[in-house]
Amino acid sequence: MPLNIIGTAIFEGTDSIPYFHTIKKVAPYVLASVLVKYWSRGPSNTWERKLHGKVYLVTGATSQGMGTSVVHQMARLGAQLIFLTREIDEWSIEWLEGFKEETDNELVYFEKCDLADLYQVRKFATKWLDNSPPRRLDGVIVMSGDMEPLGVPKFAPPVRKLSADGLELQMATNFAGVFHLLDLLQPSFKAQPPDRDVRIIVSTCWLQVLGDIRVEDPLWQKGAYKSALKFFSSSKLQLALCMLELQRRINTGISENAEEKKIERSGKNVKVCVVQPGTMRSQSLRRVLSNGSVFLLLTLYCVLLYPFLWLFTKSGRRGAQSVLYALNTPELEEVNLKDDRAKYVVDCSIVKFARKEFEDPELQKQLYENTSRDILALEKKMAKKRKSAGVKR
Template structure:
């Protein structure tokens, strides 16, 4: 068919081609739209790697870029452990995450997909997971950690805090991943020397507007910018990139017993602008009317924003490309390529990165101690309540002695709703019989009480 059209154009001219006027009028517009959409879709990863038998920990693997990446890795045979806050601490519950993993297993044919409880907004939850992971003997295989979870606050909303009292964007985006990776450091150091261990941290262009203040690390003292929440978000991403560089240097300085160099590489990935739940929350401003406007403008967002599959391409590049075997960690990846020039001076300041690392470590220690004190207080309070309840239950059991107050209330109950004594002389015959019956009931209760006391 295309050859016929081309032959007609060459031999008889364009006027003989049906619909040529429409093609001439709308063709350039459609071509321009297609090329623009292709441009916004970004680059595509071309590297492939056998992932069968490899084990990855994943945060944020149930939505957005994380869901797309997890599905791709599962299709390639990787063993995945999804860290989720939707499970109970004992591993029970979580009907949604259970169904999600079951569907993922069925769709990909990969049964090596699991979920573990780990709430990135809780330092205690992170420590519990890391302790469980490290306690396994022999040490579990670990080929990488994919840190994809992120919290983005919409404009105009008040400051939200984590369970540790930290602003949620800072708690999840930076502090939670910092705590997770530093706690898992022993696991990273014992991996076999020939194992290619890769850690990926999700960043974005907002790190260019971040503000670092070592005296107010987690935006506790500064006024929360409700009308510019992206400043806090950008700060958390900038600090995450600085942490990646410093943590890489500290891992490289570790002397393995086998004399081999460090085999863990930490890189930061910018996926671009993607239609994720976080992006939707930002664009809709966290309101119903904003969501309605987002839906109305969805064709535009579909046109200029990447899909989850397109957004994950740079992560696939950072996981698969052999290029990273020859490089030190701390690289910035964007559009399936390594960005050589840093956009922020803080990313070249080793002293500031080391100070940020040490300061964050001290902050985590303080927050964990404060959290432990609060948990112990609540535990003691709940224990006192349980003890009082237990004592009360024992008092009501058949083998317990009736307190004097209960005995008194027992006798008083016989006179409940009785007539005034002054009116007894004027009782009718029916009322007199009812009075006598109540007196006999009182006698029976008294005898029962005496019998109970004598048995003790």
């Protein structure tokens, strides 16, 4: 067919080609759209390694977006996966059976652990650590998150949703729960053999650049709730800052005894990586654009905006590429490391953090210590509350 068209254009002229003038007018727009889509989809991960026998804890695996795409690839590569989920019900069990069949991998399990509930996080971490010898752990991949509707001032102001511990839901899910899990699992990371490549991968969002940092009130328990976006962006920013401190603690906090430090391993086999996958057509984006309304979801998102969103944003599978890059790239292996800092991955490349706070270790240390302090205080408070109410969990 193309040869016939070219031959007709050469020997008979373009006027002999049906609809040529219409095609000529439309072609530049089609070409421009193709180029924009090629740019917006982002690069692809080109690294791959065998994951047979490796064990990973994963959050956000059932999102049907980026998280599901990542774990599908990991399962096909032979990894043993433990999905942390809010609830284990009939739907989740059916989903898991289908996942095993699709990936031909039976080493996939569910563990109940709601990151918005500090008690559940501690219960899971304690259960994980209460094992001798220490359980194998090749990495933790955090892809879960919560982004609430922004609201419309005066007409439909944002509603402050609370976690089981009384924290703002986004701050609890995106920051406090993830921080608590990784902080508690430090002994497990440090117990892994020095030749085991352990990776802690935490997804973030470019909206973190809009966030604020409350060093003295890191859980944002004080103050008015004026903007859902501010809580979301701040939760992502504070988590990323704490990940830099977590890397330092894993590297240098092996032992408090100075002489023992000389014979302890460096901790460089454990690498913390913050991944910014880009703007995706995710559940969070749908919830924000529709403001939680089914009517707006069907009209605004699915009809009016979807062509533009398809053109300028990524699918979950494309967003997964940066996470898979962080998981597979040899650049994070100890032998190839150029420095000890936590890494930041954007579009399948290691880049520098944007904000100046990422160059302030003292700020990161103080934020980390205060977050740990406030979480512990909140846990004690909730434990007393459960005891007085006679609640068994």
